[in-house]
Amino acid sequence: MAPRPLSESEIAEALESLPGWTFEDDRLIRGYGFAAHLPAVAFLVHVATVQEELAHHADLALTYNRLGVAVHTHSVGGKVTELDVTLARRVEALAPAHGAR
Ligand SMILES: C[C@H](O)[C@H](O)[C@H]1CNC2=NC(N)=NC(=O)C2=N1
Secondary structure (H helix, E strand, O other): OOOOOHHHHHHHHHHHOOOOEEOOEEEEEEEEEEOOHHHHHHHHHHHHHHHHHHHHOOOEEEEEOEEEEEOOOHHHEOOOOOOHHHEEEHHHHOOOOOOOO
16 A cells, blocks of 8 residues: 555654654654764664665765664655654664664
């Protein structure tokens, strides 16, 4: 079934269990910090494998020891859907093992 854009209240409810994530500019967004560059790169690669598994891809912005993650769904005109919430949850679940903060 095609995804549908979530309502503002559905997004707010999803964010209650996604600490550190915000809703900005029609995207779910979070920035992660790492002790150094390579841990940030390793996290990026791990996120990329999950994105391939889900066939859903965030915009990833790597800057030395920081990774910015921003996700929305292109196929519904760039709105937030359940696919974005699922990806955010999967990314969030990976973060502790990578020493992300
Ligand atoms: C065919 C393929 O599944 C689609 O192009 C996927 C790929 N990754 C995607 N990622 C995101 N964020 N939004 C999409 O609509 C999307 N579409």
